[in-house]
Amino acid sequence: MGILSGNPKDEPMHYGEIFSVWQASMVAKGAVSCYQAFLNHAGDKDLKKLLDAQIDQAKLEIKECDKLLTDNGIATTPQLPDRPSVKLEDIPVGARFTDPEIAAKISADTALGLVACSQVMGQSIREDIGALFAKYHVTKTALGFKILQLSKEKGWLLPPPLQIKRPEGV
Known part of the structure; x- marks a missing residue:
């Protein structure tokens, strides 16, 4: 029996896994x-639902990643304080993020999260860590599709230049 055989949770984490889990948290x-x-x-109620879903997912990732780190004797990053609720009308118009800006930002964050999850999955030698980030990848994929659908439905999506006229075959 080698050091990397048996229950993955009993195997040591390598430095890449440690940093990736710490960074994900x-x-x-x-x-x-x-x-x-x-x-x-x-302001949009559907966007607020998506934000709530993103927050719930992030809190789950924090809980699972921090447990993985502490179980392996690694210190976690400090938890940030919750932000207080504010009425939209109390935020000056010039200081306010618009719904299309928020949708674009969470869409970009989700896309980056997919790449990060793929990287962790590829570098992991512990199956439980690879599987954990595969689970996050699937969830982020579903959230990304919801953000895309909402952005298209609301007219918030700014597509890159589209190829309308295609060159004829030779």
Whole structure:
């Protein structure tokens, strides 16, 4: 029996896994703080539902990643304080994030999260860590589709240049 056989949870984490799990927790904590602020700025009820879903997912990732780190004797990043609720009308118009800006930002964050999850899955030698980030990847994929659908439905999506006229075949 080698050191990397048996129950994956009994195997040591390598430095890449440690940093990736630690970084995922830190990014998720930042996302919770940012998305709580976005909730104060959002006016669209469907966008608020998506923000709530993103916050719930980030909190789950924090809980699971921090447990993984502490179980392996690694210190976690500090938790940020929750943001207070503010009425949209109390935020000056010039200081307010618009719904299309919020949708674009959470869409970009989700896309980056997919890449990060894929990277962790590829570098992991512990099956439980790879599977954990595969689970996050699936959830982020579903959330990304919801954000895309909402952005198209609301007219918020700014597509890149589209190829309307295609060249004829030779």
